[in-house]
Amino acid sequence: MSKDYVIKAENLSKVYPGDGIVVEALKNASFTIYPGEFVVVLGPSGSGKSTLLNIIGGMDQPSGGELLYEGRNLTSYSRDQLSDYRREAVGFVFQFFNLIPSLTALENVELAASMGKQSEDSGEVLKWVNLAGREKHFPSQMSGGEQQRVSIARAIVKKPKLLLCDEPTGALDSKNSIDVVRILLQIRDQIGCPVVAITHNAGMAQIADRVFYMKDGQLQKIETNEHPLSVEELVW
């Protein structure tokens, strides 16, 4: 049973208490994520996409509902257990790369590799994302596209079970965005781990296997793309 899905969510909700105002960032979201699929979460700002991603990634706890990872209930996990979950199962790619500025490209990837149990060789992964020869450069010495590729290398070096991308192309130009999307698809195809990417770029939905539509904290619908476009067909 647990082999059938990577993530299964039932009625997930998240409430942020504020100064007299309660913000319902996520309302009763139910969905499943299967191995080897590319899921795009689409929605405008404030629709609850990031909240959803954070909860799936174990970076935040839901206020209600149930979240299962390969049959294990993440909602009952302690902070330390969630850390272990992130360390072993999840890879993150962020909009603004979030590389450690005082570490080189290789060192950024090595840091993540050092946390995994069966990590790949960091240098090889950097080559795989077409960054051979840039290993010793600091993030400040690289372009946005290059930094995002380092960020992807860092996310996949420990062979995650799930790759979560928060607006992975949001800070990039069209050429670099397409390069990044190509790499994400390669990850799905060659490594076989599901990729969940949130975006408000509707174009990106065309390459997804499934598209989650979100609005005002609600997962309004899930569409399955019968004929996803290839990267070459993608118009940015």
Next chain:
Amino acid sequence: MVKLLFRKMLRDMKRSMATYLICIVIVATGFCGYSILLICFGDLSLSRDYFFEQTNYCDGFAVVEQAPLSVIKELQHIPGVKQVQRRIAKDVPVKGLASEEAHLQLLSIEENGMNHVYLDAGRLPARDLELVAGNGFYEGNHLKLGDKLTLSIQGANRQLTICGKGISPESIYMIEDMSQMLPSMDKYDAAFISYEDMASLYQMESMANQFLFSMIPGNEFDDIKDEVEDILDPYGVSRTYPSDEDMSVSVLKQEIDQLEKMSFAIPVFFLSVAAIILYIMLHRLLDQQRTQIGTLMAMGMSSLIIRIHYMCYGLLIGISGGLIGGILGNLAAGPLTEYYQIFFQLPNLTTGFYPMYLLQGMAMGGIFCGAVAWLCTGNVYKNTPAEALRPEAPKKVKRFILEKIPGFLSLFTVPGVIAVRSLARYKKRTFLSLFGIACAYMVTASLVSMNSLFDVFLFDELEKNQRQDISINFNTLIKENEALGSLQNNKIEAKEGVLAIGASLETPDAKEKLDVTIQAIDEDATLSRLYDADANEIRVKREGIVISEYMAQVLQVRAGDTIILKLTYPEEKRIPIPITDIMAQYMGSNAYMSKEAIGNISEYRDVVNRILLKAPTDIQEQLKEQFKDSPNTGTIVTRQEHIDQYRSMMGSIGAVMVALAGMGVLIGMAVIYTSSLIYYEELKREISTMMMLGLKSKECLDVVAVGQWILTIGGVILGIPMAMWASKVISTSMASDIFVIPDFVDAPSLLLSIGLIFIAVWFSSLLILHKLKKLAPVELLRERE
């Protein structure tokens, strides 16, 4: 992972090297002081212990007028006593040397006995009118082995041959009384001679005027004092005291004790300042690296590891500071030990390199700074990774408390207003900066005030209390009218006799005791002046006693109370006596009475053992000449010579004080510059926006500088009472039977320190202006972080 995080830390530190270096320097300064003082403490203690063992230093002394040796048997029967040794001790003038005031304390020694001389050259004296001269006297007068010294013994000149030079525990720091403060060994030192020669020179065969005691382990001399006094009562016992109360030993002990106390106080202070800077700095770093922390958490790194990572920043600073401080301290301890060697003629006083202090410094610095960093990182636990990845919500801008004052804001430009509001926005940092500046001001003001302390401490006694030009001290009691009557020169402006005798003061319940010197003076004395704490002159009365503030504090009495005065000569007496006044006294342990008062309660009537003279310079030599060959004359002291000696000493100490005050200013600058730098980093975006709007670097400087000026003024206001408190703590902790340190912070020092701290702010502003001139606003505004 550890290696990578370590690399990250080093590179982060490199980016803000100046602030981290400041922190390391402050920690290093603290541990440098710690190492120096502890090394000197260790060297002095070891050397003293070794020396005391080598010379078989006794456990207690009894001083009598003259007693037969047969009494030794009786003394030896006191339970706890291991051994009793006879001794004859006499002060004797030395003729024919460069200094007319030269005199020696002749001490009889026994072969393999107690208080033996530690020979530096030559051999022990045979029974052939030979003596071993004290090292200081020997070298100060350029003497050689075989030279003959002419001693004036009981009115006759006797020649003794120098057979050696050496030192004993009692002659480490030779001063005649505590008011002298500094030894002048070429003029006064010990000399060692066989008992037989001594007895023969003074016609004291089978007699002694001192007894030395060694105790069976587990017994204290203090416990048998009363019994000793009872036995020696018929022989005019004047003082019994444990060996650590010997003046020379006591000065050494006090110095060693103070070194130990200071060695712990100094690093605590410097570490506290470093803690403030480190705390401010790491808080800023954690704010800056909020996203990095979130990313590390997202990668699965536990909060604990992240916390440990940031704790390592503190650890590294503490360990580096401890290491550098330990090395510098080891290097600097040598010269200080040599400096001590000038004062304390301890044999085998050497220093070496002590890795132990390096390790201690590293461990203590690491633990302390690590702990500060650990406290700083407490918030890492609070955020989930998702929260950490979101930029922190801007802090609410609140109005600064001073804004309530009408017209306050109109004092500032717009950048100035930003600065003022930033103070209210970052309350914790504002408070820490304020406290740091106050600490720096406290150190600067305390150190600057030290100069005035020495003025009060040394010169009050010599210039305010003492008014004579010459004091002639006699070996024995002499009739006052005869002594004064012999001084008929009409140029003498004033002549007064003084009786100085040893006594004890006790509380009526005998719980508290204090050995003092009673100075009996005329009720209308003009050459010995006494003042209370408010500098009002006070006088001795026909009855009663004037005691010092320190004595009053120890005995827990005040003016109007009655205490017990214990006199031991010619027989032991305990007399209740009222305290008429409490006086300020910084040096010595003198209590004052009128001659009439002491005459009424004892046998000391119409006798003195000191004459004070006020006379013009042209007849001073003549007056000295008149007394110098008298058999009863002990020493002749010219007050001006003492003052000159202190003034020359103050020259070198003054330079040290200037250096120390400079250090206080540097600490102030470190705190001010660090907090300026952090405000600058924090407000860089606002500054860039203002530059884009057309403001010049100098105008933008207000954003940082105005805040620093406000903090500095606040820090100074807070620092003034702190400096006064520090002065009080130092005074109280250093007070002893021998000297008392007055509260020493004064208005000129406070003002000078304000000036110095303001210079530090100004200099710090210049450094920030330099940074502002290099700022590229467009690039900065383009950056996300």
